[in-house]
Amino acid sequence: xxxxxxxxxxxxxxxxxxxxxxxxxxxxxxxxxxxxxxxxxxxxxxxxxxxxxxxxxxxxxxxxxxxxxxxxxxxxxxxxxxxxxxxxxxxxxxxxxxxxxxxxxxxxxxxxxxx
Amino acid sequence: xxxxxxxxxxxxxxxxxxxxxxxxxxxxxxxxxxxxxxxxxxxxxxxxxxxxxxxxxxxxxxxxxxxxxxxxxxxxxxxxxxxxxxxxxxxxxxxxxxxxxxxxxxxxxxx
Numbered sequence: 733x734x735x736x737x738x739x740x741x742x743x744x745x746x747x748x749x750x751x752x753x754x755x756x757x758x759x760x761x762x763x764x765x766x767x768x769x770x771x772x773x774x775x776x777x778x779x780x781x782x783x784x785x786x787x788x789x790x791x792x793x794x795x796x797x798x799x800x801x802x803x804x805x806x807x808x809x810x811x812x813x814x815x816x817x818x819x820x821x822x823x824x825x826x827x828x829x830x831x832x833x834x835x836x837x838x839x840x841x842x843x844x845x846x847x
Numbered sequence: 848x849x850x851x852x853x854x855x856x857x858x859x860x861x862x863x864x865x866x867x868x869x870x871x872x873x874x875x876x877x878x879x880x881x882x883x884x885x886x887x888x889x890x891x892x893x894x895x896x897x898x899x900x901x902x903x904x905x906x907x908x909x910x911x912x913x914x915x916x917x918x919x920x921x922x923x924x925x926x927x928x929x930x931x932x933x934x935x936x937x938x939x940x941x942x943x944x945x946x947x948x949x950x951x952x953x954x955x956x957x958x
Contacts, residue, residue: 736889763944774935774951775890780944787944822889833878833897834939836946838889 736839753808757825767822853949870936884933
């Protein structure tokens with residue numbers, strides 16, 4: 733079965749640089765989520781898109797932006813990178829269950845290291 | 848404020864023992880999911896529970912959703928070293944487009 737695809741898997745950037753992370757959701761999933769997970773922490777919700785429109789926003793810094801394109805892939809753009817941005821970044825996608833709830837699947841993540 | 852509290856946070860047990868992980872909230876969720884995560888990898892979905900009082904079984908894992916849909920539990924029977932990992936619960940509330948994650952339970956099963 734198709735899974736969520738993320739690229740790149742690893743990224744090393746210097747402070748104040750810009751990074752772009754890409755996510756390709758599972759086909760026919762209508763919602764995409766971005767999470768940040770620091771060492772020893774649970775995933776922190778950043779932002780979500782439903783049918784290409786921003787649907788909810790979490791603790792996403794103003795330096796970060798995201799969008800979902802017509803082919804449903806999503807990109808997380810991170811500017812003026814700081815050392816504290818070093819983390820695992822996950823993309824997830826979900827579909828609506830017949831019960832009215834969603835079922836969410838995660839990608840393998842992008843490990844961002846800021847030096 | 849963490850909306851979903853998991854307990855225990857850490858658990859180290861011997862192979863063959865049973866264990867239960869709890870996920871509690873004061874909020875009602877329309878569904879709740881359990882994940883297992885290995886270091887450096889994405890969380891893997893184990894189960895989704897939707898109906899209050901629902902019980903689902905996945906081999907040696909039993910998941911239960913509370914009657915009021917505010918809490919859930921994960922019970923592992925005869926734990927094996929392969930069960931080692933971080934277990935996360937995540938609740939979804941209608942009208943939002945995000946999941947609230949629990950604080951996580953780090954399980955280590957010793958051979």
